[in-house]
Amino acid sequence: MTVTELKKIAATLRLDIVKMVGVGQKGHLGGSCSLSEIVSVLYFYKMKHDPKNPKWQERDRFILSKGHAALIQYAALAEAGYFPKAEIENVKKLGAMLQGHPDMTTTPGIEGNTGSLGQGLSMACGMAAGLRIDKKSSKVYCIVGDGEIAEGQIWEAAMTASYYKLDNLYVFLDMNRLMATGPVVERYDTNPLIDKWKAFGWHVFDIDGHNIQEIIDTLEKAEAIKDKPKIIIARTIKGKGISFAENVAAFHNGELTKEQFESACAELNKIN
């Protein structure tokens, strides 16, 4: 898939996120939109996976440690064909396949239950270690948030990944600079990110998380680095692609009015 095509996919996924948030219902819009390019590259360019055979043994694994951004993963899974796209209309409805946070028991393509922040990275480390025991070439991709890394367990996992030299683990840190209640630097500063991860023994990349070519190139460079876990600090914009929602903390888990919903759809439809 080309960069141009991936850009279109990212816009489609954002549109599906907006549709899932809908009108007058709370939904994690901001932190889902900040991940559209990264998730597009992973599901439609990078990862070995088979939507018709979600449990394929040789597949790469994806764990969304910041599980509240489930909408971006649901959009990608539906677009890839893990389940019919019509399913996104039922998100969070009683008995629905698509729960408020990723649930592997209800949704094909979800690899583990996340949502209680700080745990997904440990799970991804365990998966990477398990795959290595079985001498599988599969990679594990994991996404954490810059607010999420206030959880101490993230740093326990950071030590484990470097101690066990989990070089089949690729982590994106979604640096969208906003937590639920405001800017990370003002509310609870988790910086400096690069120095922290380096100190924990990781190879650190620092990129623009909306630049598809840069995401692709960085993953390629990361694959050449052995005996170390790799983290890609992706500078992103929370709510990216929806002008009125960009950099606005209220859209972390906010509602859209009818006018906002229509304006967001119109803006994203233009790209398609």
Add this chain to the structure above:
Amino acid sequence: MKFQNPRQVYGETLLELGRENKNIVVLEADLGKSTMTVLFEQQFPERFFEMGIGEANMTSFAAGLSLTGKIAFTNSFAVFAAGRSFDQIRQAICIPGLNVKIVGSSAGLSDFGDGATHQSVEDVAIMCAIPNMTVLVPADGIETRKMVRKMVEYDGPVYLRINRHDLPDVTSEAEEFVIGKPGLIREGRDFVVFASGIMVSRALAAAEELAKENISVRVVNVSSLKPVDEESIKKLAEGVKGIVTAEEHSIIGGVASMISFVLRGSGIPLIPVGIDDRFGQSAHNYNELLEEYDLTSDAVVNAVKKLNGKK
């Protein structure tokens, strides 16, 4: 009477299972010489993960291993295994029902010297409250061995509670261990004691003592706290004048709670022997502590006598 150390038995059984099943992996939080996972580590270093003193990460890491098809055993003292990792067990393991085995060692008051911080009085209650969880408390070494084997056969999360000290064999080698099924240890007519863990042998001693006074006491080993075969419990309580529950755990959320719930409406009077909603403390030896907390055969004798209207 033969004595065995349950954690030694656990370590040896894990090692046997490691030889039989390549999917078994073991995780440890720097207590391997105490939990006895050191035996597995020596033989299978490539399937053993020292996770340092980080129980939360160990537990979620085990979830990740199980997602690649491994049968993961996490190990720590019961107070940390169940307490410190509660959210990790709940979220990533029990909600999807992953095949992770949580082993809480040095449970109850058995780590006598270390005091309240290291003594688990509520681990069974915490674990039983989580949907999808199975909770097992072996009464002796024989049962420990059978349980660990059964945990591997069973696909799903299990919490196993292990005592630190040598325990007398009270269960029969020949009988199969079935998850959920209470075990009849001693027949009796007048009263029944539902006991778990170390209190099973103490209940047996109490039954011996009471037999001298022509009081016939049935002793039941409730080693599956969850799930529990309610019909069997009801049957085992049939025809008795009173019930005693006995456990090295808070009377809230363990055997006392479970038995009272199952037998609600039966009208049979019940006296719980257990830790009365308080924390542990340090002592110079285990027995001293068990006496302080009334976890003795005398406490069971007194409870039965009270029910019998003689005291």
